[in-house]
Amino acid sequence: MDIDVRGPRFGAAVTTVVLAVVLVTGSAWLLAWQTLAFALGAAGGVGRSPYGWLFRTAVRPRIGPPTEFEAPEPPRFAQAVGLVFAGLGLVGYTFGPDWLGLAATGAALAAAFLNAGFGYCLGCEMYLLVRRLTVRAG
Structure with a gap:
């Protein structure tokens, strides 16, 4: 079942x-929260993530029904990519080196900002590329 395209963009915002607050404060706890949010989105789909729930219960009823939909698999893959980067950032902030925390969190922030600000989902594009490559190989 396809999903409302506004949900993943809200989650990205x-x-x-x-992630911007994490970079400013260096808070491993806040990054741990974001890592959990990515994990839930990767495991159950973006609708089952905390931000998906917030969008579905608080935002969507106020902005009206969706007019555009997308397949759930690319945003779910994007959540898994975010999970990897947030996990690396968490390792860096918790155990070191600090540059790993900064770099991984910064990369995740850049991808989230692209989606939130411009509607360009980098993880979704990666998903489509992987699909094309596996179809050719198979």
């Missing part, structure tokens, strides 16, 4: 704010 919240993620952008969270």
Whole structure:
């Protein structure tokens, strides 16, 4: 079943704010929260993530029904990519080196900002590229 395209963009906007705060404060706890949010989105789909729930219950009823939909697999893959980067960032902030935390969190922030600000989902594009490559190989 396809999903409302506004949901992942809302989640990306919240993620952008969270990751920006992590970069400013160096908070491993806040990055741990974001890592959990990515894990839930990767495991259950973006609708089952905390930001998906917030969009579905608080935002969507106020902005009206969706007019555009997308397949759920690319955003779910993007959540898994975010999970990898947030996990690396968490390792860096918790155990070191600090540059790993900064670099991985910065990369995740850049991807989230692209989606939130411009509607360009880098992880979704990676998903489509992987699909094309595996179809050719198979």
